[in-house]
Amino acid sequence: MAEEENEAEGGGGGKKKLIILIVIGMLLVGLSVGGTIFALQMLADPEPVAEGEEGEAEEAAAPKLPAVYFPLKPAIIVNFNARGRQRYLQAEVTLKIRDPEVVAAVELHMSMIRNALVMLFSGQVYDELQTPEGRELMRQQALEEIQRIVESEIGKPGVEQVLFTNFVMQ
The missing domain is CATH 3.30.1130 (GTP Cyclohydrolase I, domain 2)
Structure with a gap:
């Protein structure tokens, strides 16, 4: 009977380790995705346009005339x-x-x-x-x-x- 209890505890301990590893893996993936999105947003933020440069920004945004x-x-x-x-x-x-x-x-x-x-x-x-x-x-x-x-x-x-x-x- 002692052996059966040890097997039951050992089997449960293995499942707990597997669940903990899965949770840790999901946290790492989530942190990686979150960090990537944060970094892309930081790189994609346009610089604020000064008052005198508004006309230049509008000209650059104007579509090209057809060739x-x-x-x-x-x-x-x-x-x-x-x-x-x-x-x-x-x-x-x-x-x-x-x-x-x-x-x-x-x-x-x-x-x-x-x-x-x-x-x-x-x-x-x-x-x-x-x-x-x-x-x-x-x-x-x-x-x-x-x-x-x-x-x-x-x-x-x-x-x-x-x-x-x-x-x-x-």
Whole structure:
């Protein structure tokens, strides 16, 4: 009979240990989740906006205007003299613009923009343009040149990107 009592007490003690371990495990999980939520809230709190900065915060919160893709028609064609042979480049260029005022300025100053692009493209080295890096460099230079022209005319760069929609070299 003494052995039966010891078995009953031993079985009950094992269940108590299991329950205590489960409770401790649930407390640890709860503390972990609570700590994570607290830390995320602390990191996500926006800094208070000073009175003078309210206009800037509203401008930043304003949605972007939809993009307008403005193609420069006709395609720009330039020739190169590479290794004693006549080579040609035909590039169809499209501008990504968001401001209608900039679209009007580009239309008005189209001749100046096309001239700058022809001069830029014809001054390139033919062999360098055959690499993706060379084309990307020329695209960046074209963007800078167009932004410079538009900024000198209306006071802001306005052109977001220059895109080559067709690029043929012969």
